Amino acid sequence: MTAAGERAVPIPSEWCAAVIAALRSGDPDKIQSTTESDTAWSCTFPYAWEYQRDEALALALSTDGVVGRHITNMAPQCDAYEFFFHFDERKLLGKIGLLPDGIVIIIFSSHIPIKGDKL
Secondary structure, eight states: OOBSOSSOEEOOHHHHHHHHHHHHHOOTTTEEEOHHHHHHHHHHOTTOOHHHHHHHHHHHHHSTTOEEEEEOOOSSOOEEEEEEEEETTEEEEEEEEEOTTSSOEEEEEEEOOSSOSOO
């Protein structure tokens, strides 16, 4: 994984708005998720539903001035950011890609940070 920069940057509000719309739509045609992301979520929170993860991600992206790392080499090609979010009083790392159509997202990561507390 490479990032456009080594440091966290403000995530563009247009990107956040498009991703939040997909997350809150509940539409499985707009929300894709990797097996790794689903497994990490369900192992960490076996009692939680996927829609709760989606809302926790949306809440984090709704925060004014949310920051993250821009990821430039995801497959499939997409505009991706990784950022921190919280659920059940735990800090988690999320990584979401917005596909070129600007409507469909892929949740690549939703797990406890394994590389520390910094992006």
